[in-house]
Amino acid sequence: xxxxxPPNELARDERFVRTKIEDRVFxxxxxxxxxxxxxxxxxxxxxxxAADRARSLMxxxxxxxxxxxxxxxxxxxxxxxDDAPFALKLDMARxxxxxxxxVEISVKLGEWMGSEIGExxxxxxxxxxxxxxxxxxxxxxxxxxxxxxxxDVFNAMKEFGDVAGDPVLEFCEDWMLAxxxxxxxxxxxxxxxxxxKDPERRNRALEFQRTVDxxxxxxxxxxxxDENPVHxxxxxxxxxxxxxxxMDDLVEISKQAQADAEAMAAAAAEGGGAYGA
Amino acid sequence: xxxxxxxxxxxxxxxxxxxxGLFDVAESARRVGNYKxxxxxxxxxxxxxxxxxxxxxxxxxxxRHCYHHAWHAELWHKRLPELREMNPDRLTQPANxxxxxxxxxxxxPEAPELTIEKLVGVYRVxxxxxxxxxxxxxxxxxxxxxxxxxxxxxxxxQDEMDDWREGEMLLQSLIDTAEAVERAARRQxxxxxxxxxxxxxxGPGSLGxxxxxEVAVG
Numbered sequence: 001x002x003x004x005x006p007p008n009e010l011a012r013d014e015r016f017v018r019t020k021i022e023d024r025v026f027x028x029x030x031x032x033x034x035x036x037x038x039x040x041x042x043x044x045x046x047x048x049x050a051a052d053r054a055r056s057l058m059x060x061x062x063x064x065x066x067x068x069x070x071x072x073x074x075x076x077x078x079x080x081x082d083d084a085p086f087a088l089k090l091d092m093a094r095x096x097x098x099x100x101x102x103v104e105i106s107v108k109l110g111e112w113m114g115s116e117i118g119e120x121x122x123x124x125x126x127x128x129x130x131x132x133x134x135x136x137x138x139x140x141x142x143x144x145x146x147x148x149x150x151x152d153v154f155n156a157m158k159e160f161g162d163v164a165g166d167p168v169l170e171f172c173e174d175w176m177l178a179x180x181x182x183x184x185x186x187x188x189x190x191x192x193x194x195x196x197k198d199p200e201r202r203n204r205a206l207e208f209q210r211t212v213d214x215x216x217x218x219x220x221x222x223x224x225x226d227e228n229p230v231h232x233x234x235x236x237x238x239x240x241x242x243x244x245x246x247m248d249d250l251v252e253i254s255k256q257a258q259a260d261a262e263a264m265a266a267a268a269a270e271g272g273g274a275y276g277a
Numbered sequence: 278x279x280x281x282x283x284x285x286x287x288x289x290x291x292x293x294x295x296x297x298g299l300f301d302v303a304e305s306a307r308r309v310g311n312y313k314x315x316x317x318x319x320x321x322x323x324x325x326x327x328x329x330x331x332x333x334x335x336x337x338x339x340x341r342h343c344y345h346h347a348w349h350a351e352l353w354h355k356r357l358p359e360l361r362e363m364n365p366d367r368l369t370q371p372a373n374x375x376x377x378x379x380x381x382x383x384x385x386p387e388a389p390e391l392t393i394e395k396l397v398g399v400y401r402v403x404x405x406x407x408x409x410x411x412x413x414x415x416x417x418x419x420x421x422x423x424x425x426x427x428x429x430x431x432x433x434x435q436d437e438m439d440d441w442r443e444g445e446m447l448l449q450s451l452i453d454t455a456e457a458v459e460r461a462a463r464r465q466x467x468x469x470x471x472x473x474x475x476x477x478x479x480g481p482g483s484l485g486x487x488x489x490x491e492v493a494v495g
Binding site: 074090107 | 317320321322323324325326327331333336337338341343344345346347354384386387389
């Protein structure tokens with residue numbers, strides 16, 4: 001078995017359909033969609049098609065959990081102990097079990113919500129963040145950026161379950177949220193320990209995290225305004241080792257990501273886009 | 278109520294533990310170091326395979342088992358300093374070159390259509406060998422002086438037995454043609470031959486049999 005397993009070879013059965021994240025974010029039809037005034041974009045039962053959006057988000061969580069499982073597993077395998085200390089690998093193995101449970105929860109929750117495996121597409125951007133050749137970059141890209149997003153998403157879904165009167169959804173998201181705080185904290189702790197005497201490596205890792213955060217903001221999916229379906233879960237992020245400055249920075253990154261996506265979608269629409277002449 | 282000043286036997290009548298054991302401190306430590314080494318290689322391999330396996334149920338099971346073996350490695354890592362080995366890395370070693378060759382062969386399959394080969398290596402060759410070596414250690418060592426090792430062995434054995442059974446059931450669900458039977462048998466024979474050359478996960482003597490008593494294989 002090779003070290004560093006390429007994202008395009010992630011093994012799936014025939015139900016799974018793969019797409020590129022940029023095709024979704026820069027879809028030229030998005031410009032027309034943005035012109036609609038539907039009020040707050042926050043995930044709430046009163047919003048049109050809220051159930052479909054929740055199902056789509058749940059499927060996104062499901063495939064994200066599979067890739068998080070795969071990424072943690074690869075970190076166990078890809079590095080020897082000179083690059084990744086024994087204790088770090090033990091943490092990654094623990095994360096494998098946690099992500100494995102999250103996949104189980106997601107499958108059952110998807111069924112509960114009326115969805116099925118393969119109903120929505122999968123893009124591999126999450127796993128791509130787990131392919132860095134430095135374990136510290138992986139911990140920043142996956143544990144701090146991606147699992148940080150998971151904190152925001154699970155908190156949003158938990159609140160949605162609460163206001164929508166779905167105790168099963170609320171119960172499951174709450175449990176997964178607890179694990180995600182642990183994973184993000186793991187990333188924060190290892191970042192500090194592994195880069196204590198190497199500020200350059202720390203900066204490189206944090207820069208990688210910012211890049212991943214921008215991609216994970218999905219053109220305005222996560223932020224703190226009415227236009228963002230998912231809001232920053234500051235309380236839980238604080239527990240996981242984020243400071244206020246980092247979270248403010250993240251809000252700015254999300255705004256930039258949204259502006260970039262809007263500009264790209266508008267340009268694509270003007271030029272006929274992927275579906276035009 | 279019994280008079281608290283009345284002398285009682287230091288061991289209750291039902292406590293039949295014995296002082297003698299087959300291992301001294303150094304031998305128990307050597308075996309524990311071998312166990313840690315093989316459990317590490319196993320959890321790394323299972324973690325690495327998760328991305329290469331298309332069957333969702335197998336993928337999730339390997340994610341869970343990956344942690345079980347990591348936890349066993351951690352148990353052995355913590356036990357080593359208690360066995361007078363203050364530098365656990367010194368004894369975290371393969372039993373011999375042959376067990377290294379076995380692990381290299383075990384972790385070789387990568388392609389998505391090789392799930393049977395991957396699972397056979399773990400659940401029909403390595404897992405039974407781990408169960409055997411742990412059981413022998415549990416039965417042979419002093420139940421009083423080496424009790425902390427025995428406690429860890431029991432925890433590990435519980436996982437090994439459960440995981441072995443689960444892996445075997447996955448295999449039975451995947452082996453559904455004559456060709457698949459042949460593939461599984463061939464793979465098992467290849468790896469078993471390597472394991473026999475190694476003498477078990479702790480080398481010759483994994484089951485108490487000495488070099489002289491072993492039969493040459495391959």
